[in-house]
């Protein structure tokens with residue numbers, strides 16, 4: 092369902108629980124960035140009103156997630172300090188092609204993969220956290236991110252079709268294979284970082 096080529100290493104959840112406060116703060120920033128990133132695709136969807144409305148709804152959901160995570164941060168006596176660098180996102184973006192139409196489709200597929208990985212990791216938190224209300228909260232979130240993953244994949248295929256009618260030759264499935272393989276390389280053993288995708 093999530094189109095990921097590798098699972099998060101088993102060691103990650105233990106690390107995330109140990110560094111949960113830092114993960115929480117990074118998670119809030121991820122939600123905020125996800126809302127902005129989604130809106131960046133609005134101009135490309137003018138020919139697809141139904142998808143455009145779904146994308147705007149996705150962005151609203153991300154802002155709601157941002158608000159909810161920020162509330163939890165404050166309830167725990169923490170502060171929403173400035174975001175850390177996100178080498179995971181840089182890793183993914185480094186595999187995007189540069190040519191205009193290809194770049195757009197790659198960006199949308201990368202967005203789909205980020206949603207998928209977020210979904211997987213939020214599900215791990217929902218399963219392993221001890222606090223019942225946090226487990227419930229993360230369960231709601233991972234289900235929402237699964238829907239976001241599907242929407243971005245639908246958008247990637249729709250835009251590919253539109254671009255191919257203009258003379259491009261974009262195979263979204265082939266690009267998904269390449270980009271998800273690249274994403275999976277991030278799951279290889281290495282020191283973890285106190286961020287959601289670290």
Ligand SMILES: [Fe+2]
Nearest residue numbers: 122152153156
């Ligand atoms: Fe979200």
Ligand SMILES: [Fe+2]
Nearest residue numbers: 125206236239
């Ligand atoms: Fe999302």
